[in-house]
Amino acid sequence: MNQQIISAVVSEVLAKIKQENLGGSVAAPAVVSRPSKRMGVFDTAEAAAQAARKGQEQLRKKGIATRVEIINLVKSICTEKAEEWGKLEFAETKIGRLDHKIAKLTGIKDIPGIEWLNPYSLSGDNGIMMEEYAPFGVIAAITPVTHSVPTISGNIVSMVAAGNGVVFNAHPGGAGCAADAIAFFNQAIYNKTGIENLVTIIEKPSLDSFNDLCKSSYVDLMCVTGGPAVVNAAMQSGKRAICAGPGNPPVVVDETADLDHAARSIILGGGFDNNLLCIGEKQVFVVDSVHSQFMDAFKRAGAHFLPRENMKKLAGEIFTYKEDGGGCSHPVLNRDYVGADATKLAQVAGTSAPAGTEVLFGDCPGDCPFVEEEQMMPVIPVVRAKNVDEAIELAYQSEHGYRHSAIMHSKNLDNLTKMGQKMDCTLFVKNGASIAGLGMGGHGYANFSIATTTGEGIVTTQTFTRKRRCVMVDSLNIIR
Ligand code: NAD
Numbered sequence: 001m002n003q004q005i006i007s008a009v010v011s012e013v014l015a016k017i018k019q020e021n022l023g024g025s026v027a028a029p030a031v032v033s034r035p036s037k038r039m040g041v042f043d044t045a046e047a048a049a050q051a052a053r054k055g056q057e058q059l060r061k062k063g064i065a066t067r068v069e070i071i072n073l074v075k076s077i078c079t080e081k082a083e084e085w086g087k088l089e090f091a092e093t094k095i096g097r098l099d100h101k102i103a104k105l106t107g108i109k110d111i112p113g114i115e116w117l118n119p120y121s122l123s124g125d126n127g128i129m130m131e132e133y134a135p136f137g138v139i140a141a142i143t144p145v146t147h148s149v150p151t152i153s154g155n156i157v158s159m160v161a162a163g164n165g166v167v168f169n170a171h172p173g174g175a176g177c178a179a180d181a182i183a184f185f186n187q188a189i190y191n192k193t194g195i196e197n198l199v200t201i202i203e204k205p206s207l208d209s210f211n212d213l214c215k216s217s218y219v220d221l222m223c224v225t226g227g228p229a230v231v232n233a234a235m236q237s238g239k240r241a242i243c244a245g246p247g248n249p250p251v252v253v254d255e256t257a258d259l260d261h262a263a264r265s266i267i268l269g270g271g272f273d274n275n276l277l278c279i280g281e282k283q284v285f286v287v288d289s290v291h292s293q294f295m296d297a298f299k300r301a302g303a304h305f306l307p308r309e310n311m312k313k314l315a316g317e318i319f320t321y322k323e324d325g326g327g328c329s330h331p332v333l334n335r336d337y338v339g340a341d342a343t344k345l346a347q348v349a350g351t352s353a354p355a356g357t358e359v360l361f362g363d364c365p366g367d368c369p370f371v372e373e374e375q376m377m378p379v380i381p382v383v384r385a386k387n388v389d390e391a392i393e394l395a396y397q398s399e400h401g402y403r404h405s406a407i408m409h410s411k412n413l414d415n416l417t418k419m420g421q422k423m424d425c426t427l428f429v430k431n432g433a434s435i436a437g438l439g440m441g442g443h444g445y446a447n448f449s450i451a452t453t454t455g456e457g458i459v460t461t462q463t464f465t466r467k468r469r470c471v472m473v474d475s476l477n478i479i480r
Contacts, residue, residue: 040186040200041179045212048200049167052138053218055198056165060135064114064163066193071113071157073188078108078153081184085149089177093145095339100273104150104448111154112445113161116461123479127472133465135163137220140213142234144226146276146339146376148174149181151225151448155459156185156199158447159223162464167219168201169210171226179203214239221464225449227374235453242463244278245453247404248374249427249434250395251284252419254388254410259294261431262409263301266380268441269407269434271358274339275378278450279405279427279434283371283398284361284382285391291384295363303361303380304346304353311362311370314349314379319369331369333376342378366394388412392419399423404452407434426452 042048059066078085086102121130139159143151148170159166170178182201190196202209210230213219214237222241224234234241253262270281286294299305306314319331337345342360346353353360364370364381371381385391388410395406405427408419420428427437427450436442438458449459456463 038179038183038186039190040182040197041203042200043203045167045169045202045209046216046218048202049138049140049213049216049218051197052165052167052200055195055200056135056138056163058195059160059163059165059198062193062195066195067161067163068114069192070189070195070198071161073192074153074156074160074185075109075111077185077188078105081181082106085177085181088180089149089174092177093148093174093339095146096273096276097341101147101150104147104273105153107440107446108150108153108157110439110446111157112460113157114461117162117465123477125477127474128476129469129471131467131469133162133462134468136464136466138165138167138218139221139223139464140216140219140239141166141168142210142222142224142226142230143168143170143174143178145171145173146273146278147448148178152178152181152201154446154448155223155225158449158459158461159464160198161461164221164464165197166199167213168199169205169213170201172205175201175203175205223449223459223464231453241454242449242451242456242459243453244449244451244459245402245404246374247278247402247450247452248282248399249279249405249407249425250398251281251407251409252385252388252391252395253284253286253290253294254391254408254412254415255287255289256411256415257290257409258411258431259290259297259409260301263294263297263303265407265409265431265433266298267301267303267359269436270380271342271378272433272435274341275359276339276376277434278374279437280376281380281407281434282374283364283395284380285366285385285394285398286382287388287391288384288386291382295361295382298361298382302357303359304342304357306346306349306351306360306362306379308363310346310349310351311364311368311379311381314345315369317348318375318377318379319373331373333373338376340377345377345379366398371398388415388418392422395419396422399425402452404450405429405434405437407432426450426455426457 082102082105090098117133119132141155225244227246231243231245342357359378361380366383406423406425407429429437439446
């Protein structure tokens with residue numbers, strides 16, 4: 001036997017021992033489907049969920065310092081790969097803006113980690129008590145096409161910091177870039193910690209793979225980020241679901257607002273990634289006394305005005321109408337225009353807008369489809385209201401009770417308070433752009449899943465934990 005053969009045999013044996021140490025002692029059933037060639041990428045939901053369970057068991061043994069290592073790694077990868085992955089996602093999904101896709105990935109570094117797991121404790125005459133935040137196990141995360149890799153990355157930071165493994169079912173429209181990111185994360189996590197398949201993904205996601213995850217015994221919790229259909233499906237799955245659902249954020253501008261600042265803020269938030277963000281400004285209600293000044297301010301700030309006939313033509317292309325059971329028709333969004341550039345939409349409207357235009361706007365009645373529907377494109381209907389009370393009421397109606405996000409521009413504390421109380425939303429931004437609600441220009445931490453429907457709010461590490469209490473009776477209370 002020559003030296004080369006001996007080395008090959010030794011390497012193989014060492015690799016086998018390492019493999020057994022990593023996964024061998026995990027009490028999990030045999031693999032039901034072959035693993036994909038790329039680490040973490042699987043053909044079936046069951047194989048992906050089972051692998052994530054094994055990954056999570058490995059993480060559990062390694063401890064909390066390893067969680068910190070992993071989330072720091074994921075954050076630094078997102079910063080390093082922001083441009084490359086932004087381009088990849090933009091090329092695949094063909095929606096939104098490249099510069100903002102890159103910005104979303106560089107923002108992952110600001111998502112909170114284990115610092116959100118500070119235990120709560122008491123000490124007194126009867127001893128001591130501590131409540132700690134334990135992982136659920138494996139979380140099945142369903143992600144949207146509007147921010148595929150950013151949602152996955154943000155979910156990984158929060159869920160792994162909490163000690164969980166994750167199996168992803170991405171939107172089919174953004175599944176390629178999602179699988180590439182998962183493979184890269186896994187390889188890096190493996191290289192650094194020896195843990196395999198901590199975060200996994202189904203290569204070709206479908207409604208069937210979603211249903212399989214809902215049924216899988218390896219999945220302990222669902223986390224859904226998406227529109228109404230997937231939220232309903234997850235809530236009926238029989239598993240606990242954290243649901244970051246749809247929004248249709250209104251803006252109210254009253255007579256005390258700084259109109260130029262309001263206009264610039266609406267362009268910043270409503271134009272971000274061509275209005276793909278669920279928190280983005282979707283419709284504006286302006287009180288009558290400052291309506292024409294606001295329209296001028298919006299133009300000065302760079303928004304492009306579309307006359308009524310162009311707004312009507314655009315609506316005809318963007319929405320189709322279906323008859324409801326009761327005989328009323330309701331608008332259905334043509335998804336081909338979601339996240340399109342303002343200049344392209346101006347052409348669809350039968351006109352043109354200067355290159356670089358970020359937002360189109362029009363003077364609209366309160367019941368137009370741009371107001372009613374979450375259109376996810378940089379077209380902002382501006383509605384005239386008699387006074388602030390009517391503006392707030394119209395804003396409330398247009399939000400459809402999602403309790404997601406709302407924005408107000410005003411210097412009147414009573415009006416701001418009235419709107420905040422009426423909307424009762426997860427995010428209420430005053431005198432700034434909607435994105436200030438996610439820490440971009442305002443205080444607060446960021447994340448891409450805002451659990452509106454189920455009420456957990458902007459998700460943090462703590463969202464993905466189980467609270468557990470440990471009590472010592474009549475002892476260890478050293479404060480006498
Ligand atoms: P979408 O609802 O079409 O898809 C979201 C995910 O759900 C995808 O993975 C998709 O494959 C899956 N899905 C869709 N219908 C399903 C069904 N019936 N059963 C099982 N799975 C299903 O949404 P989208 O277009 O990708 O994203 C935009 C929507 O998501 C908007 O409504 C937006 O407001 C919402 N959103 C919310 C948040 C938040 O944090 N609250 C964040 C991003 C997006």
